[in-house]
Amino acid sequence: MSAGYKTVGWNRNKKIYDAIMWIAIVAYIVMFMLVTGAAYAGDEALSPIIVMMRALSTCAFLMLTLLLCIGPAARLNHRFLPLLYNRRHLGVSTFIIALLHAFLAVFWYHSFGSVNPIESVFTSGGSYDTVSDVPFQAFGAIALVILFLLAATSHDYWNTNLGAPLWKALHMLVYPAWILIVLHVLGGALQADDTGLLPILVVGSVALVGGLHIVAAFRRSGADMTSESTDWVDAGPWRNIKNNRAITIDMGNDERVALFRYDDTKLCAVANACQHQNGPLGDGCVKNGKIVCPWHGYEYRPEDGRSPPPFTEKIETYNVKVEGDHVFVQRKALPRGTERPIIQIKDVTHG
Amino acid sequence: MADQRDSFFVGYLKMPTALKRFYVLVSLIILALAALTSFAIANAQKSAGTGVWQTAAPVTVSGLLSVSPYPVLHVETEAGIESHLMVMTGKFGADAFASAHHNTQVSVTGFAIQRGGWNMLEIASETDITPAEQSSSTQEGSALSTVAARTLGPATLTGEIIDSKCFLGVMKPGAGPVHRACAEVCLLGGIPPMLVVEDSSTGDKFGYIVMQPDGSSASQLLAKRAATQATLSGELIQQGDLLYLQLDDTQLAANSQ
């Protein structure tokens, strides 16, 4: 077993991240209650539980939107990487806020009656005869179950034991959850539109999340070097790689390779996916002679793609050669942790 | 080299100063956005009317209790008869406890629910209804002995089917599509159903308590249609200050589909 998950413990940056997040959450909810109280008082006062339900739900929805924007934003601009680094705390907090919202809804709308409250969430207020009649709260409930699953498996323990690919696949369920929540709002609150700004909230969220993903994907495919079907893949002039940085090469067979240049003159290629959480090593850097993953700082040695002891992660390595100005990467990956010669460029005229 | 300015950051390391400044800005923007969106969404909420649910202290009201088909306490006042619909705590009608007192003088203790001219009493147990012989009927001198039901003629009305308890003030808002599931559970529990008709020019709301053609409760019948728009026809009846719609047979057939 790996000692890997110990590296992502609590530290000062994480505490600041969490503090700002919770200040924003509390500010949002307190503001919501105060503004509602000022707008409707006395006989016109709205039910505090319903107002709280709305404050929590819209807060969770905004958090989820933010959460889904971090990935593509970090791909577009490296300055957003620190947000990504602690994204899981945002995810777990989103679940907690959504859970409180759901708890109030079940308590207020479904309890104290002749029907089992949980059953009522799925059966009351609609039918399964037509798509448009499906009770909107059922969508919310399924989304909540997904968010729970993701929050419960967010710890590195699960990442290590499920394996990075399965863990990543599981956590891609956040997208279906988000779509279910959009349906939850479209089928419910948007029909009543008691909160007049919901359409803007939903359209804004969809446009922002969708737009950022499309732009980031577009950039990515543009940035990747596309490769022909030879044994060696031309990665372009080595000068295009910044020192201590990498370019990501699409090998054309669903594999991506991170090609690093470091110490000005050395070149090495490894698999792009970090063993920890499939983080993009090609967006990382070389620091103190180690490849560093931009997501959680996992390190690999350029020589053999192994994490320095006591860690045991290993990634595939690739052979590299230089012809003229161009670097080439061998298409066939070497087994994880295989040592191979590091290519040294001879005539480096600084530039 | 260019990457010196790129300020690469790994989470557990100390943040470079340039990046730190960037994140001070990002944090401020996030806090401002949180406050702004919260203000905007909260401020855009719609009114849910003037219903109130006075849970601070229970009230005791005396009058003639009749169950026809829903329990109502008719109270004689200077302005005429004031009719208080009666319901139970939670999502249940009060028929079970009230029917034993049908057509008798009682005192009822419960939380008042009021909206406009509408009155409702929420009771918690059997003991909240007590025979009134001892005190209250003698105070007034002339206790109500009967409250006549007047037939006003046939009517066809379009509006939303709601559960009267939530609509009259227990839930704000207690109507509309979002409240549908709750209204359904309330009606299943026997809360009197009402058809709320809105005068589109004035925004005034009129409520008609709905009953079946045979004069029995329509709660269960209408449960699945709660919080939806419906056109119902029947006989309009007034009893006390309440208006009832007694459905036509044909209407019932259409309802049960």
Ligand code: HEM
């Ligand atoms: C068992 C699960 C859930 C139930 C029973 C539930 C129930 C409800 C109800 C009753 C409303 C209408 C509230 C009102 O305006 O009076 C609502 C609205 C909403 N819900 Fe949920 N919900 C659940 C899960 C979720 C989850 C996981 C999210 C994720 C963020 C969410 C987000 C929202 C949003 C954004 C609204 C619209 C704003 C509002 O009117 O409150 N809900 N939900």
